[in-house]
Amino acid sequence: MKLVDLFDHFLIDLDGVVYVGDKPTVGAEETLKALRQFGKRLIFLTNDPRGSSRDYSEKLKKMNIQAGPDDVITSGMAIAHYIKEHYQLNQKKAYVVGSPALKEEIEQIGIKLSQGEDGRKADFVIVGGHSEFHYEELKYATLAIRNGAHFFATNRDPVFPAPEGLVPGTGAILASIEVASGKKAITAGKPEPIMFEVAKKVLSSQERTAIIGDRLDTDIVGGKRVGIKTILVLSGSTKQDEIPKSEIKPDYVINDLRDLLKEQAPITKPQVSNKSETPNSKP
Ligand SMILES: [Mg+2]
The missing domain is CATH 3.40.50.1000 (HAD superfamily/HAD-like)
Incomplete structure (x- = not known):
């Protein structure tokens, strides 16, 4: 089983997942291309409020990653959307x-x-x-x-x-x-639900949706709050040895985006709950 087969929609954090600074992460270009070929819906999310969705779309295009402005949700866009919905x-x-x-x-x-x-x-x-x-x-x-x-x-x-x-x-x-x-x-930005709510409006359904992010305290916490599956990728700000020390447990951990497509994927499932893992638990 490949991790990619479990989902139809991916919310993908940008910095630390797709690129670090101006450099794409290992395998980002080919993996994202493959996901599109498989018919997956990709929405890119960023907390960085300095650019518009058009700016991020252009930045991705320079890395050979096809994404239109409608595929990118920024924290600026999310807060604007929230204000429009809730105030006169x-x-x-x-x-x-x-x-x-x-x-x-x-x-x-x-x-x-x-x-x-x-x-x-x-x-x-x-x-x-x-x-x-x-x-x-x-x-x-x-x-x-x-x-x-x-x-x-x-x-x-x-x-x-x-x-x-x-x-x-x-x-x-x-x-x-x-x-x-x-x-x-x-x-509005991750881990607050506002940005995820905007993303959910773009998607046809919330079923079979996962967020891929490089931070436990924003991407993973945010995904858990809105009830979608969470994939931590180790290509950005979180290192492997931080995972056991953290209270925040992602559903899956991958080294880089290429792991989504691997048949014998190094899919690590950190313990979601240890209630049934006591020595005296029933078989
Ligand atoms: Mg990030």
Whole structure:
């Protein structure tokens, strides 16, 4: 039995699974091509709010991986979707602390953006990590939230990998705004269910769906929360020896994406439960 045969739909994390930085992971190109040939539906997920789904689609194409913008869900897209579904947006304004891609995502749902000092009068504050973060943004976001604005963020990842090492991510910026405003944001990225809910809407059914991710605390926890199967891949931020130490147990562990297609796959099934594994358990 191959692991691929157990599923029709795959939610696939990008960073650490399909690529690391600008380099595709081992076997990503040929494995993803094979999955498509088998008729599997692939949805790519990323917590990184700095790019749009079109940007990630272009990045994948440069690696010879075919994925249209509709096949990519970003945390920015997910929070925009959530706000659109849950709030009345007519005549409302948003102050976005984030990348141009996140600002565009928010504008597309029909909210006008507040700029600079006007930000303090905004009805919504939406935060996503970006490299131009400034004290003024912290100040106006704080004033708006203290003035009653609804408060959201794309994700809570404290850091992300860069060539220099782990550098501050959305979570670090968000923490400063949460401390100053005294309020906690609603976030969309993994492991929160919002991003998975958006993905489920794209899929015809939730049956035979698995998430493939490289982080236990986001991809695997998120998948478990929404009741889909979880596959941890060791090509990114989690190393084999961390699995036994963690409380979070993925359904399957693979070394890299190629293992999905192997007949005698090194499918490791970490103990899901040890209730029946006591020495006195019944045969
Ligand atoms: Mg990842």
